[in-house]
Amino acid sequence: MSRYDRAITVFSPDGHLFQVEYAQEAVKKGSTAVGIRGTNIVVLGVEKKSVAKLQDERTVRKICALDDHVCMAFAGLTADARVVINRARVECQSHKLTVEDPVSVEYITRFIATLKQKYTQSNGRRPFGISALIVGFDDDGIPRLYQTDPSGTYHAWKANAIGRSAKTVREFLEKNYTEDAIANDNEAIKLAIRALLEVVQSGGKNIELAIIRRNQPLKMFSAKEIELQVNEIEKEKEEAERKKSKKTV
């Protein structure tokens, strides 16, 4: 195996591109990010990385706006993410200037995915070690959630998670993503927070949340707002437990 994993452009005999697969391992080293597509809202929740005492918290961001109506969360190599985000932002504005329309979420996702794929096929370069969750509303008012990975593939999702413990969160979402759960905006936000609480240590203060509502700009939740939501979720949990214990009694 080691003979086929040094160069990016070399296939192994059984068809693997090991460097691309290793890049997917780098993604797992980033903290968890979850994206949910509701009916009238899209939600991005991330596990905040603990910052050093002297570090400015505002410069450690996992959720970034690409344009007024599109934003993304990433997991993986910080520097790679910065490069990809910058390229995407430039492309958003270039598109707006050229065709006088803002990019569609699918367009910018395809752009990012194409960029990532290029780096899996040229020599001397390694793939980008990030996966991204791109959310936003198109002109037609339909909410979108896309996920890209280091190989350059992209798919639309109803809800997805990337980064550390992504599998656990995705299993939670598979069980709990129902039409009821995303019936209104608040429920969708709660679902995102509940999904993150499955894997985030030390609860609500390590969660960052961003939402986009139809025809509204990106809104980042403050720590207080997140705490309110977390408290509501805890209360609901307690209610559910009480009901259960009443039933058994």
Add this chain to the structure above:
Amino acid sequence: MATFFGEVVRAPCRAGTEDEEEDEEGRRETPEDREVRRQLARKREVRLLRRQTKTSLEVSLLEKYPCSKFIIAIGNNAVAFVSSFVMNSGVWEEVGCAKLWNEWCRTTDTIHLSPTEAFCVFYHLKSNPSVLLCQCSCYVAEDQQFQWLEKVFGSCSRKNMQVTVLTCRHVTDYKTAESTSSLHTPFLKALKTQNFREPLCCSLLEQPNIVHDLPAAVLSYCQVWKIPAVLYLCYTDVMKLDLITVEAFKPVLSSRSLRGLVKNIPQSTEILKKLMTTNEIQSNIYT
């Protein structure tokens, strides 16, 4: 034979060289070589010291402190687990430490220990001195493993002794026919000696996977001397000190050897969290 540039070079002959005598003289060991070799052996010697002194133990550790239960934690995650869950639930007294040097090891004093420093310390439970614990977070090289075993086990009585070893390994070492994306890391696997009869806390390590380094040496020793021993190996994708990896050892708390020793689990979890935050090396590479 001629090289690319046309010069004629004598090809090495595997049948033996013609001027063997000349070569032999060159190969003969000089006194300097012998001295260097002696110094290197002395440097790589494993010394078992009495607690907080510089005097070596005259006999092996288990001869001096006979034990019925020996728990060995090898690697920083296993050491953190034992520190938070086992050592927290009782008063443990240091009985000795192993000092050794090799290219990977940088042992320091055992007074202010943290899981990020390399050390190898032995403790026994004050309320039950036949329970011994070893926290080893330094790398013991292949040539030193036998010495370590001799200095620790030596010719102790091997009756009524049970050994539990905890260690970690990177999941890329785990060979399986399944796809690696379906593995839920971290996960525990066990390997035991023939004489170990108790139920295991997790599934056995399947072939063709093998165990390496000191845990393998301890287990082999126990198998040879018919000591009941079990190794719990945690395969993880994070080799540095990590909360999720340490918590993956939790099923071991239900094993007979550890059950009686662990009392306050919620408090242990808090201690573990504190240990993590004090030792977290801030890395901004991954977000």
